[in-house]
Amino acid sequence: MNILAQIAIVLGISLCAEAIASVLPFVFPSSIIGMLLLLLLLLSGVLKTVQIQSVSGFLLANIAVLFVPAGVSVLRYWDILAANWLPIFLVCLLSTPIVYAVTAWSVKATMKLVDRSTQTEKERNAQ
Amino acid sequence: MIEAITGSALFGIVLCLGTFRLGAVLQRKTKLTLVNPLLVSIILCILVIKVFQIPMENFFKGADVLNMLLPPATALLALNIYNQIKLLKKYALPVLVGCTMGSLSSMVSVTLGCKLLGIDKAISAALLPKSCTTPIAIEIAQGRGGLVPIAIVGVLIAGISGAVLAPHFAKIFKVDNPVAEGLAIGACSHAMGTTKAIEIGEVQGAMSGVAIGVCGLISVVLSMFLPV
Numbered sequence: 001m002n003i004l005a006q007i008a009i010v011l012g013i014s015l016c017a018e019a020i021a022s023v024l025p026f027v028f029p030s031s032i033i034g035m036l037l038l039l040l041l042l043l044s045g046v047l048k049t050v051q052i053q054s055v056s057g058f059l060l061a062n063i064a065v066l067f068v069p070a071g072v073s074v075l076r077y078w079d080i081l082a083a084n085w086l087p088i089f090l091v092c093l094l095s096t097p098i099v100y101a102v103t104a105w106s107v108k109a110t111m112k113l114v115d116r117s118t119q120t121e122k123e124r125n126a127q
Numbered sequence: 128m129i130e131a132i133t134g135s136a137l138f139g140i141v142l143c144l145g146t147f148r149l150g151a152v153l154q155r156k157t158k159l160t161l162v163n164p165l166l167v168s169i170i171l172c173i174l175v176i177k178v179f180q181i182p183m184e185n186f187f188k189g190a191d192v193l194n195m196l197l198p199p200a201t202a203l204l205a206l207n208i209y210n211q212i213k214l215l216k217k218y219a220l221p222v223l224v225g226c227t228m229g230s231l232s233s234m235v236s237v238t239l240g241c242k243l244l245g246i247d248k249a250i251s252a253a254l255l256p257k258s259c260t261t262p263i264a265i266e267i268a269q270g271r272g273g274l275v276p277i278a279i280v281g282v283l284i285a286g287i288s289g290a291v292l293a294p295h296f297a298k299i300f301k302v303d304n305p306v307a308e309g310l311a312i313g314a315c316s317h318a319m320g321t322t323k324a325i326e327i328g329e330v331q332g333a334m335s336g337v338a339i340g341v342c343g344l345i346s347v348v349l350s351m352f353l354p355v
Binding site for chain 2: 010013014017018026027030031032034035037038042043052059066067068069070071072075077080081088090091093094095097099100101102103105106109114
């Protein structure tokens, strides 16, 4: 599909998401609404992945560069970071193995339960 | 002349793209997870801004253009979920339970750790989503009144530590199931861990990718209900 059309679709979805976020009765991030909206469009077949292939491929492959500005703004909070770098580092580092172990063990336990369980649960799983 | 260059809106964009590309090349050459392109780029940009005493407004004239692309790029993460929909359906319950428990354990451990070390609320709120992928972490941190740049620092520490330690974790925690291993890597260290998971194995890579999206969505919902 034409590259301009692809850009228009992708930005249009984000624009719709912002509109939806503005009328929601509670605060919910518009970029996550955009994500759910796109997922809905794809699952319902309204939108095909090929229709946004070039733009999505380019943006997703290079998404990390978009975080540079936000990271550089750490300069504005330099004093806070300098005063707290060790506790910040420790909390984030020590939490990593906890999350890994909890996730891995929950998945293993659930798989065991699913395997052992009755037909009804297997059907629910296959849906 | 330096003023003419740094005063242009193009300056911030060129600096971000150039340093990021340099970081990517450095990582390919050194093969070190620690030499992360985002980390290298942030450090080099800060150095350039400090050394040439460039006003932050000048840098952000261009850098804000990159910021503008963040919401559409985040929406595109839906493709990662959509492309793995078969795996997601096959392991729906383990994925859902694993990602919920993983996201919850991340938020609880961060909250407790911050309380224990007496970390300020603006920082603890920023670290809360540290296991999520960056765009989602930014949203959660903002929503809870955390400092967004600190959130990125947290995401980087979680991502790099998980990517480096993932092979060791599998041995220490005796995880031999590839589905469990992939989900665990994605849950604790998002896209950075996924790069490592892809190296470990095909199933691990795919499941780690699934965990990024699912954990992100679950974390957004959890962050709305989690008491302070």
